Amino acid sequence: MGHSRPADQAGLRRGNLALLVRTLREHGALSRAQLAVRSGLSKATVSSLVSDLELRGLVHSAGISAGGQGRPGQLVALRPTSVSGVGLDVHVGHVGAAVTDLAGDIVFRRRFVCDVPALGPERTIDHLAELATAALAEVDGLVGPPVGVTVSVPGLVDTSAGTVTLAPRLRWRDVAVADELAARTGLPLDLISVDNDANLGAMAEQAAMNGESGDPVTDLVYLTGDFGIGGGVISGGRLVRGSIGFAGEIGHMGMDPLGPYCSCGRRGCWETRVGLGALLHACADPDDPVRDPTLDLDQRMRMVRARAAQRDQRTLDALHQIGSALGVGVSILVNLLNPAVVVLGGYFAALPEWLVEPIRNQVVAGVLAPGAGGARVVGSRLGFTASTTGGALAALRRVLDDPTVVPLNQPEDEEAPA
Amino acid sequence: MGHSRPADQAGLRRGNLALLVRTLREHGALSRAQLAVRSGLSKATVSSLVSDLELRGLVHSAGISAGGQGRPGQLVALRPTSVSGVGLDVHVGHVGAAVTDLAGDIVFRRRFVCDVPALGPERTIDHLAELATAALAEVDGLVGPPVGVTVSVPGLVDTSAGTVTLAPRLRWRDVAVADELAARTGLPLDLISVDNDANLGAMAEQAAMNGESGDPVTDLVYLTGDFGIGGGVISGGRLVRGSIGFAGEIGHMGMDPLGPYCSCGRRGCWETRVGLGALLHACADPDDPVRDPTLDLDQRMRMVRARAAQRDQRTLDALHQIGSALGVGVSILVNLLNPAVVVLGGYFAALPEWLVEPIRNQVVAGVLAPGAGGARVVGSRLGFTASTTGGALAALRRVLDDPTVVPLNQPEDEEAPA
DNA sequence: GACTTTCGATCGGGCACTCAACGAAGTGGA
DNA sequence: TCCACTTCGTTGAGTGCCCGATCGAAAGTC
Incomplete structure (x- = not known):
C-alpha cells in the first residue's frame, strides 16, 4: 500500500x-x-x-x-473563469486541443489535420506546441491561467515520466512528450502530464454523466472506437491503471483463435471484429467513398448513418454484426467489472441507434448478474472529442483535489482587459 | 465521487x-x-x-x-496478541473458520464438512455460528477480542447489508447472513461483514505477497479454482467491486459460442473449460476414484499430482489443455487490468508445476504490452484456505485503518490467564 | 414596530502537529 | 576514569485548524 x-x-x-x-x-x-x-x-x-x-x-x-x-x-x-485546464490530443490523423474553464465548460477547441505517423514525433510535437500556444493566446483574457496541460496519446504511457512507451498506431516508441512540449512551449514541466486516450475519455464521460443526473457514476467502462479499440475503466471513482499503467488494452482480447489476423500479429483480436476497419469492410466495397481514407472520418460516418437510416440492408447487416461482436466483448467487461455504464466512444458514438440494441441483447444474455448487474450501454455524446475534454478535466482535477495550487494574494485585478 | x-x-x-x-x-x-x-x-x-x-x-x-x-x-x-480477526467461510462442501492475530498469523483454523446446498441457509448458519463460537472460545486467552468477523460466500453479496443476493452453487438467494449470525452468536452486528470469496482470497494473497518481498503489490488478480471460477481484482491497492458489488464474475466469460453448455444455461463459459469439472472429465473416466465426489478433494488432487509426476500421458494432456484454456482467459485479464501478479487459487494451487507454464506461454503470446506488462503467474500458497484467511485479514483491516476502534484504558491486565 | 428566524462573523477553547531545547543514555578516545 | 560526542525521547512553547457559543445583521411575520 x-x-x-x-x-x-x-x-x-x-x-x-x-x-x-x-x-x-x-x-x-x-x-x-x-x-x-x-x-x-x-x-x-x-x-x-x-x-x-x-x-x-x-x-x-x-x-x-x-x-x-x-x-x-x-x-x-x-468563478469558472478563474483558471483553465488544457487538453491536447495526438491522434493518428490529427492533433487537437481543448481548453475548459473551472466549471468544465469548453472555451476553446481546435483540430489540426496531419498524418502523425508520417510526421514522426518531433514534428508532431511541433504542431502540438503551436496548437497549445495558440489556444492559450486565444483564451487569454477569457479565462485564467492553465493549472495543467494533459496530452492524450493512443498507446502505452508512463504517466509518472510523461513519456510514451509504445504507440503502435503512431509508430512512436519511448517519446518524452512532456519534456519536448515543455521545451517548445515554455510551460513549466510539472504542469504537463501525458495519459492514455481511453483513460482520459473515460474521465470525460464520467464527468459528463455526473453533470446531468442524480447518482454519481463511480464505475464506468469507456470504449474508444477507431481502427483500434481501447478501454478506459473507472472503478470506485478511480481510474484502473494497472501495475505499470498498461491497463485497458482491450482491443487485443483474443476472441477467436481462427479469426482474422490482427496488426499485432495474432489472430482473432477483438478489434479485428469491431474496429473501424471491420465495419468499413463489412458495409462497403473497396471503391466506395465510405472507404476512402482521404475523406474526413466524420463525413464517412454520416454516409454510413444515412444508409442505415434508409434501411440499406448491407449496412444494417454490417452494423448488426459489429454490434453483436461488440456485445460479446462488452459482456466480458460487464461480468468482470460490473460497471454502472458502458460508454461507446469514437466511431461507435456516431451509430448508437444501430449498435446499442444488439450489444444490450448480448449483455443481458451473457452476464451472470441479474439484469446485467444494472449496467447500461450508451453512446457517447462527446464522440471523438472525449480525449481532449478528458485531458482538460484531468488538468483541472489538480485544482479540484488541492485548491491551494492556485496562489493567494490576488485581492483585486481580475481578467478585465484594460 | x-x-x-x-x-x-x-x-x-x-x-x-x-x-x-x-x-x-x-x-x-x-x-x-x-x-x-x-x-x-x-x-x-x-x-x-x-x-x-x-x-x-x-x-x-x-x-x-x-x-x-x-x-x-x-x-x-x-503486540500481535492484542486483538484478533475472524474469517468464516461457506463453501459448497464445508464451512470453515480461521482466526488471526494482529500480525496476520493464523492462531486457529477448523473446517466442518457438510453439504451446504442440502442443509439450506438456516442450518448452515447454525453450523457457522457454532464454529465461530468454538473458535472464539478456543483462542480466548491466546489473543485479544475480535475486531471483526468476515464471512466468505461464493456468490453475489451485498456487503453494505451483509446479505447474500445470489449464490447459485449454494442455492442461496437473499440470505441475511450477518443478521442471522449475529443473532446466533450474540456478536454485535456491526462487527460482522459478508463478502465474496474471490474478493477475500485476493486480499489474502496480496497480504501474503507483501509479507515476503520488497515492492508492495497493488495490482493483483486472483482466480478461485473450483467447479466454478471466480475472480478477485485488486487495482491500485483497492478491491474492484463494481457498481453494485458484482464485479469478478469471470467464470462466465463467453469463450466459445459453440462450447459445452454451462450450469448458467449458456454455452462455452470459461469455467466449462477450466473448472474442476473440466479437469476431472479430461483426466479420468467416470469410475475413476479421482472423480468420486465422496472422496476428499485434497486427496483427489494428490492423486492427480501423483499421476502427473509419473508422467501419465492422459493426465499431462488434460493439464496442458486446462492450462492453455486458462491462459486464454488470463490473457484477457492481463490485457485489461495489467496486474503485477495473477494468483491461481483453489484447485489450481495444487497443480502449479503443470499449469503455470502453459498459462505463461499463452499470456506472453496474447498480451499486447511487452513482457506481458510485467505480469507474473503464480500458484497460491494458501490454496483453499485463502478465503478464510482473507476474511480474517479483512476484519483486521478495521484496526489497521483506524486504530481508535480499540478502546483506551487498558493500562494493565493483559491476557495472563490466572 | 416588535418579534422571530436565519445568516455570517468573531472569539475562546481544544486538539494535533512542529520546532527547539534539554536531559538521558550510550560510545569512544584521552 | 573521565569527558566529549552522538543519538534518543520528552517537554513546553508556538502555530494552525476546526468547533461551539455568542452576537450583531438582515430579512420576514404579526
Missing part, C-alpha cells in the same frame, strides 16, 4: 477546501450556511474556507439567496 | 495512528526515532502517537535497539 504519507493540518485544510469546491461544482451557488450543512463542516470553518477560496479567486459572491424566513444568505459561487 | 466527508483533527489523528501501525507491520520493531524518519512525522508526534497506541494495547516496548553511536533507541513493536 502506497498511502504512507503523514497527515498534517495543511493537508486537512487542503482536503476541506477541495470539499467545498466539489460541493459548489455539484450544487451550484450556495450560501455559507447551506455549504456548512452540505459539507458537514461548521459555519465558522466554512466562513474561513470561503474567504480563503475568495483570496485565491476560485469563488466569488453571487447575489443573495431567495425567499424564506430569516436573514437571506449571501450566495457563493465558483 | 463519494469522498464527501469533512476532515477534522480526529481523522488526522486516526490517519497517523494507522500510519504508525502500518509502518510497524512492514518493518517490524522500530525505535521512536526510526519511526519518525520512516513515517515522516516529527519525533514529538511519534512519541505522542506511540503512547496512545500503548494505552490501546496495540504496541509494547520490545527491548533496546542494537549498537551504533549515541543513546540506544527503545524499540516499539506491534
